[in-house]
Amino acid sequence: MDLHLLDAKPTAEEREALDALLGKPLSGWEGGVRGARDTRTAAGGHASRERRHLLLPALHAVQSRVGWISEGALNHIAERLTVPPADVYGVATFYALLSLSPRPRRVLHVCDDIGCRCRGAEQLCAELERTVGPPYHGPTGSRHEIPSDGAVWLRSPCLGLCDQAPAALLSIAGAPPVERLFGSVSAPAASRTLGGDLGATTLARPVPPQHGDPTLRLLRRIGVADPKSLDDFRAHGGYTSLRRAFELGPEGVIREVTEAKLLGRGGAAFPTGRKWDAVARQPVRPHYLVCNADESEPGTFKDRVLMEGDPFAVIEAMTIGAYATGCEKGFIYLRGEYPLAHERLENAIRIARARGLLGDNIMGQGFRFDIEIRKGGGAYICGEETAIFNSIEGFRGEPRNKPPYPVQSGLFAKPTLVNNVETLANVLEILRIGGEAYARIGTAGSTGTRLFCLCGCVMRPGVYEVPFGATLRQLLDLAGGVGPGHTLRSVLLGGAAGVFVRPDEFDMPLTFEGVRAAQATLGSGVIMAFDESIDLLDILRRIAAFFRDESCGQCVPCRVGTVRQEEALHRICSKQTRGSPAEEAALLDEIGLAMKDASICGLGQTAYSAVESALKRLRVLEGVVAQ
């Protein structure tokens, strides 16, 4: 393709960062030194266009090395991957973790989302503003001089560390880059971290609160087996399920998963067996497997705990899924804010490859499968099952229209199996005990166990595993409730896209059928508790701001609806309503209905869910008066 490029050239450092990912350019056509040979060879066609899927990794390579993506770097990426620069720019500006304007190498992303808000995130941000300065959003006016040893901070949506709130993500660009996600951040510690003292903030990962409980299934190895050791994984039952899968054969595996009546844990609760069967039957080849690890629903951190604590289980489960559905290639689409999970998964993949558990002849069974990790760029929407394909393929992470469904035409327009991390983790258990035995756990309509992310105002936040059937109250009790002297006012069930429930509803069983009957949702398993000290209107405003930030902007109902929703809530919060609060509530309802009915994907369709439940179930507007 004949690319039209800007004049800017990459720096040596930017070139190096890209060469480390892509290798040296093979010709002048790809941005190398132009030689006499280049004028006599043709470049282009499928071979050059097929590298577009490396776009997001290439952008990450420059971002993590230099701290931002300059015109020269963007030009060079365009050249190396034969992607028009306007397209590269469109993709790069889609992701919040990438910066297209000069930025210091050291950046602290401080979570101010709903979970951390319950634990002092706003006070932390205010303190940082006082001591370090305002959050940094690129050079303003003529101030283009950034001291490269400087450090800045930014507010961030949920970082998935709600059990150790308030959380922050530190990234220091360089070779190698440093990325750390840590919790229990205090303002002095944050300042010291920004100053370069990496020891200032704790990286500890607490063992799950139920640690040692013999009834645990999905969490049983976490905090027990060394997540870095394959041998330890095997000593704790690892890779027995894959062996069993080879005994059963692909159809046998799907039969077990179907018999287990496993429903997807990502939020949509689709029958996993049916999905696997549909992919397996597609005559078009190749098939792809995508493990959706883009966990970004505010309040959710279960997949992080699984990946950090039991990474080999994810690899084993993906291998089983690939075997059953005929995939040769799998991707883990991991959210960009999980550096420790990234490190552990990478380590697990490397070891599994070396030990013949990934590759051309897995366990000597003649089965070929390999896994690649793709790091997200800070975009909640990429967890949507079709947006994830666009993101991997090097396009903007915009959801696709369905039909066609992923099982027919997914990644690279091929039949694709997309499963959430937790869903896959259940497969190991199904093959370990058999589908029939698994189906006896839980209730008739919701089989197996479920991970719940207890956070907010609870005494012992963390991931809890219970068989389906436990009530919300039992879960809250497990986490120690809100503690003495506090009153539990409400719970947000299912995350920002979920619903608020009242204390008198706490006896609802947390099963798919139980929450459906109560017009609630399990979503991603979030149980965020709010006591009397929390201003729910402020929480609603943050949720509305979240959806406005995370909307991809493709369809009108979501792109503008999320803005109008936030404006209305902002007017209510600042007591400057247009008309009475009841009129604002009616307007919100109209906005919400259009978003629910007419948006392309689940983000827009659920962007009003939490607000609606707060208005109708909690009646948060009672007592708010117009001025």
Add this chain to the structure above:
Amino acid sequence: MSADQLVPLQASRRTVELTIDGDPVRVPEGTTILDACRSKGTDIPTLCYLKTLHPVNVCRVCVVEVEGSRVLVPSCSRAVEPAMVVTTGSDRVRHSRKMVLEFLASSVDLSATPDVEAWLTSYAARPERYGPAAPPVAAGERDSLPTGHHPPPSTTHAATVGQPVKVDNELYVRDYGKCILCYKCVEACGTDFQNTFAIAVAGRGFDARISTEFAVELPKSACVYCGNCIAVCPTGALMFKSEFDHRQAGTWKEAEQTVTATICPYCGVGCTLELHVQDNEIVKVSSPLDHEVTSGNLCIKGRFGWRYVQNRKAADNPRTS
């Protein structure tokens, strides 16, 4: 072999029977719901749809209700299925269309969008209820918004995409205060027609915008000035400089214009041109969408290379003397 012995290569298409607003309708397999509705005379408003482009179904003004579907369905892209039951005018459908129109009218300047006034009236849309429109931002401000962050909203004004017009060349202007982000220009510039890829959607959410790389001016970008983006723009956000100048001067008189069809004189392709003439002066050039050669597309010469026609001074144009 005589002509009547010829067998058509294309297999005859099967037909699908469905119900639209209670009436049975039979259309060829693969027809969209929109075309099926239009075939029976039911009109549905559209903004991002154009028959010559791949449907992107983003504006959502064409949604309809399909029995069994949890959410509304974009009629412009969804193919009909046997026994489908479609409702085009239910309260639910009308509500979503009304809201989409309100959302757009309250955030975008729709003054140059045909038909929209009538739709706003017929759907009883009240875009003013979100508050007075926020004043336009300074030039370039919307081009450098940080992704994933935004300042707290105003309590008095409704956010808009208002911004100054981008005038960076002599041929056409980009007035993104009128842009509804229908993706048509990106499609026309990209794989649907031109394969130039000078523009893409950048940013995210309400801050998403059509942009060149780093929002550089068009002369620095890959733009080849074919003007095919102008031809597909439904809101007048992309406009001939000549039309823009007339509108600025208050001398744009569309009702008085004549349209003359002719053939482009520049090369052997023979594209059909439609010369829009006002006061004996060509003010813009288009090509019919249904023209089998152009599908509405032209190149820089056909689109913009007509200034010589206006040179009426005998001294400049000896052939007419």
